[in-house]
Amino acid sequence: MNIQIYGYKKCFDTKKAERYFKERRIKYQFVDLALKGLSKGELQSVVTAIGLNELINSQSKDYKKLNMDRIISSHVRQEMLLNNPGLYKTPIVRNGKKATVGYNQEVWKSWEE
Numbered sequence: 001m002n003i004q005i006y007g008y009k010k011c012f013d014t015k016k017a018e019r020y021f022k023e024r025r026i027k028y029q030f031v032d033l034a035l036k037g038l039s040k041g042e043l044q045s046v047v048t049a050i051g052l053n054e055l056i057n058s059q060s061k062d063y064k065k066l067n068m069d070r071i072i073s074s075h076v077r078q079e080m081l082l083n084n085p086g087l088y089k090t091p092i093v094r095n096g097k098k099a100t101v102g103y104n105q106e107v108w109k110s111w112e113e
Contacts, residue, residue, distance in 0.1 A: 001026060001027075001095055001111060001112070002094075002095060002096055003021055003026060003027070003028035003029070003093065003094070003095055004028065004029045004030075004031060004093070004094040004095075005017050005018060005021070005028050005029070005030050005031070005091050005092070005093050006031045006033055006038060006088070006090065006091060006092040006093075006094070007030070007031075007032070007033060007090035007091035007092065008032065008033055008034055008090060009032055009034070011090050011091065013090060013091055013102060013103045014090050014091040016103050017091040017093055017103055018030060020103075020105055020108060021108075024112070026112070033085040033088060033090065034085065037081075037082060037085040037088075038081075038082070038085075038088075038092070040082060042094070043078060043081060043082060044078075045094070045097060045099070046092060046094065046099045046101075047078065048097070049094075049097060049098055049099035050099050050100065050101055052074050052077055052078065054089070054101050055081065055087075055088055055089060055092070055101060056068065056077065056081065056087055056088070056089065057086075057087060057088060057089040057090075060086055060087055061086065062084050062086035062087050063087055066080060066084060066087070068080065068087065089101045089102060090102075091103070093108065095111050098111065
């Protein structure tokens with residue numbers, strides 16, 4: 001497994017995801033979205049795995065500030081995500097071409113098999 005966890009250090013669900021993999025002694029790479037967002041290729045991989053709308057946190061301050069509810073174009077939405085990491089739901093957990101958003105131990109368990 002090649003696990004990457006994208007999130008924020010202060011995010012409760014991100015901490016839970018890290019704990020899940022630590023307890024099972026599964027190596028992972030943590031990427032702090034506050035410091036470094038997803039690259040265009042990484043974003044495309046995650047969008048392919050789970051869908052664009054699943055990634056966007058419609059409850060975030062950035063969502064309201066940027067009027068994301070008025071943006072329909074998926075291309076523009078992806079650009080907004082790349083430039084505003086505060087729009088992501090977290091944690092985003094990648095395992096190769098597979099991905100999840102939020103704390104999802106059932107899916108992660110299936111990756112171990």
